[in-house]
Amino acid sequence: MIEPTDDAETNAASGIAGTLPAIRTPLQTDKAHGAAEKTEAGNYFVANYPPFSFWKPEMKPSVESVLERPAPVDTKLGLYFHIPFCRKRCHFCYFRVYTDKNAAEINAYIQAGLREFEMYSQKPYLAGRKPQFVYFGGGTPSYLSIQQLQDLTGRMKELFPWDETEEVAFEAEPGTLTEKKLEAIREIGVTRLSLGIEAFNDHILEVNGRAHRSKEAYRAIDFAKTLGFQQLNIDLIAGMMDETEENWQRCVDTAIEQQPDCVTIYQMEIPYNTTIYKQMKESGQVTAPVADWPTKRRWVSWAFDRFVAAGYTVNSAYTVVKDPKTVKFVYRDSLWTGADLLSAGVASFGEFGGVHYQNQADVGPYMMEIDAGRLPIFRAYPTNEEERFIREFILQLKLGQLDISAIREKYGVDPIQRYAKQLQYIEKEGFLTVEGDVITLHREGMLQIDRLLHEFFLPHHRDARYT
Numbered sequence: 001m002i003e004p005t006d007d008a009e010t011n012a013a014s015g016i017a018g019t020l021p022a023i024r025t026p027l028q029t030d031k032a033h034g035a036a037e038k039t040e041a042g043n044y045f046v047a048n049y050p051p052f053s054f055w056k057p058e059m060k061p062s063v064e065s066v067l068e069r070p071a072p073v074d075t076k077l078g079l080y081f082h083i084p085f086c087r088k089r090c091h092f093c094y095f096r097v098y099t100d101k102n103a104a105e106i107n108a109y110i111q112a113g114l115r116e117f118e119m120y121s122q123k124p125y126l127a128g129r130k131p132q133f134v135y136f137g138g139g140t141p142s143y144l145s146i147q148q149l150q151d152l153t154g155r156m157k158e159l160f161p162w163d164e165t166e167e168v169a170f171e172a173e174p175g176t177l178t179e180k181k182l183e184a185i186r187e188i189g190v191t192r193l194s195l196g197i198e199a200f201n202d203h204i205l206e207v208n209g210r211a212h213r214s215k216e217a218y219r220a221i222d223f224a225k226t227l228g229f230q231q232l233n234i235d236l237i238a239g240m241m242d243e244t245e246e247n248w249q250r251c252v253d254t255a256i257e258q259q260p261d262c263v264t265i266y267q268m269e270i271p272y273n274t275t276i277y278k279q280m281k282e283s284g285q286v287t288a289p290v291a292d293w294p295t296k297r298r299w300v301s302w303a304f305d306r307f308v309a310a311g312y313t314v315n316s317a318y319t320v321v322k323d324p325k326t327v328k329f330v331y332r333d334s335l336w337t338g339a340d341l342l343s344a345g346v347a348s349f350g351e352f353g354g355v356h357y358q359n360q361a362d363v364g365p366y367m368m369e370i371d372a373g374r375l376p377i378f379r380a381y382p383t384n385e386e387e388r389f390i391r392e393f394i395l396q397l398k399l400g401q402l403d404i405s406a407i408r409e410k411y412g413v414d415p416i417q418r419y420a421k422q423l424q425y426i427e428k429e430g431f432l433t434v435e436g437d438v439i440t441l442h443r444e445g446m447l448q449i450d451r452l453l454h455e456f457f458l459p460h461h462r463d464a465r466y467t
């Protein structure tokens with residue numbers, strides 16, 4: 001139950017009691033997050049809502065109770081499998097990754113993941129459902145051998161058939177790919193290959209601890225193009241250590257020359273559990289040794305302009321696509337509109353029927369739970385309808401343009417009315433425009449969307465750490 005404030009608008013039809021928190025200026029928000037100019041340690045990227053720090057182990061039973069419900073008829077399902085192995089740990093990495101596991105340990109992990117999928121396949125909520133999308137993330141999924149990939153996906157397909165699957169996305173580290181492995185990746189059904197290139201300059205790659213070099217990136221792109229994946233995405237990061245204006249521009253132009261279908265650009269952030277942060281702490285530094293936020297925004301903006309001039313379209317705060325009619329990202333679009341996600345593997349995040357969960361974050365406890373025949377869930381959070389409404393609204397705002405009519409119809413609440421004060425304020429700051437049912441973010445708004453989204457959080461969720 002949400003406590004209405006004096007400003008609250010209550011929507012009796014949906015049962016949502018809306019709260020309208022006091023407006024803080026975006027600048028105040030910025031300062032509150034320690035990110036006014038310099039890059040300081042912390043997570044700024046809003047990946048989900050409510051923030052992860054509100055998910056608790058004592059809420060795990062809420063997952064079990066959803067799983068005992070009958071399968072929904074109109075909710076899409078996705079599968080995610082997390083592969084936590086990498087050749088080397090990047091200095092900016094905040095994921096739990098293992099760089100020292102041998103083939104037998106990796107095989108055991110895959111078998112554990114398959115047992116997890118099997119347990120889920122027997123639950124009433126999931127039995128008989130077919131995934132609309134499948135995602136292999138990490139870590140480095142392409143670290144697996146061909147045999148391991150075939151064993152993993154073969155059994156996954158037996159448990160949850162892929163014959164109605166629209167997209168199979170797969171993250172790859174260029175240095176792990178041979179033409180033969182890429183052929184196998186395509187053969188198992190991958191439609192969207194995402195290459196973690198990050199930069200095309202060997203010095204930048206080395207200084208930031210990446211395992212691959214530019215030669216391997218070019219080779220991987222060539223292989224991928226020859227093999228004809230439906231979609232080739234490359235990831236870039238603006239503001240890595242030692243990045244310069246000139247080098248960034250060369251990096252963007254090189255990416256354009258390579259003509260991928262889609263490019264995802266992140267602004268470098270330095271979360272607490274990174275090697276960079278550890279070094280900052282040891283030397284008493286508050287500011288991370290990477291570009292400041294205005295520089296990173298300027299670089300991403302330059303990149304967007306350059307891609308647009310080359311015929312690409314900006315279709316979210318982080319992506320440009322060659323052809324918006326044919327290049328889709330089903331995983332993102334389905335998750336942001338409320339699909340279920342059966343997520344397996346260590347530390348993975350999933351959700352069923354509005355209940356979020358995250359698995360055990362270390363491989364030891366994860367495997368022990370599976371061996372004991374239990375789902376390896378570490379913490380969970382059952383959302384209420386208001387939180388689901390906010391989640392879909394803020395995540396879809398990341399697309400840059402949002403027609404709110406579908407959300408209004410689904411929840412019986414008009415986000416433009418509910419957030420009138422916040423939207424007017426942000427509009428006055430020049431970050432967006434509201435016209436009829438459509439909210440359009442301007443470039444400056446797109447570039448700092450993760451900061452602005454906190455304005456739409458419930459008061460008690462603000463300033464939470466995204467860990």
Ligand code: SF4
Pocket residue numbers: 085086088089090092093094095097138139140173196
């Ligand atoms: S490749 Fe990705 S997951 Fe692996 S260490 Fe680097 S950033 Fe982390």
